[in-house]
Amino acid sequence: VVVTLAVDGPHFDQYTGGVYSHEPGFYDKNTALHGMLLVGYGKHGEDCWILQNSYGTDFGDEGFMYLKRGTGKALGCCSILVSPTYPKV
Structure with missing residues (x-):
């Protein structure tokens, strides 16, 4: 599933x-x-989504990011729930 995040560039890049x-x-x-x-999705100390970035293994945790899940917000953390997309085969 491809998702779009609303991120703060400088803060996000330092993850x-x-x-x-x-x-x-x-x-x-x-x-x-x-x-x-x-x-x-899973737990990494708390409920989270597991995401893979296109930046390669230098980003985050070997190219992966753990994003807070279950925030109680309709759009989710960083608006992750706004536009998930998946292919129909």
């Missing part, structure tokens, strides 16, 4: 591991949309 829960201001000048591959 090195753990569960990411930084919420950018949607109209903040640093907010950008970024596509990632949703590959699973």
Whole structure:
């Protein structure tokens, strides 16, 4: 499943591991949309989505990111629930 995240560029680019829960201001000048591959969900100390980034293994945890899940917000953390997309075969 491909998802789009609303992220704060400078903060997002510095992610090195753990569960990411930084919420950018949607109209903040640093907010950008970024596509990632949703590959699973689980617990990494807390409920999270497991995402794979296109930046390669230098990003996050060997190319993966753990995003807070179950925030109680309709759109989810970083608006992950806005536009998930999957192929129809």
